[in-house]
Amino acid sequence: xxxxxxxxxxxxxxxxxxxxxxxxxxxxxxxxxxxxxxxxxxxxxxxxxxxxxxxxxxxxxxxxxxxxxxxxxxxxxxxxxxxxxxx
Numbered sequence: 001x002x003x004x005x006x007x008x009x010x011x012x013x014x015x016x017x018x019x020x021x022x023x024x025x026x027x028x029x030x031x032x033x034x035x036x037x038x039x040x041x042x043x044x045x046x047x048x049x050x051x052x053x054x055x056x057x058x059x060x061x062x063x064x065x066x067x068x069x070x071x072x073x074x075x076x077x078x079x080x081x082x083x084x085x086x087x
Contacts (some may be wrong), residue, residue, distance in 0.1 A: 013063050020070040021051045024077065043082075066069030 028035075028043050035043065054066035076083040 013067065016067055017051070017063070017070075018052075020067065020074060021047070023074055024070060027074060027077035030077065030080065033077070033082065035082075 008059075012079055013073055024047050027033075030049070033038040050071075051066070054063070
């Protein structure tokens with residue numbers, strides 16, 4: 001998975017996208033989150049899917065949206081909260 005993100009993401013954003021991906025996956029292991037093992041695996045699968053599809057984007061705006069959304073999610077995860085869907 002990391003290789004897919006690394007290979008397809010625009011080179012200007014590659015390191016930031018990969019860093020956010022890793023941080024989010026690590027944050028999902030936090031004991032602050034009251035998730036069962038199965039729920040953690042499901043959330044990680046969601047993250048992988050989002051980043052896999054997002055990394056295939058060629059549009060700078062869409063990649064920036066992926067980064068913004070990942071930063072939003074990461075800030076909530078660090079507080080021990082599961083991010084809500086953005087309306």
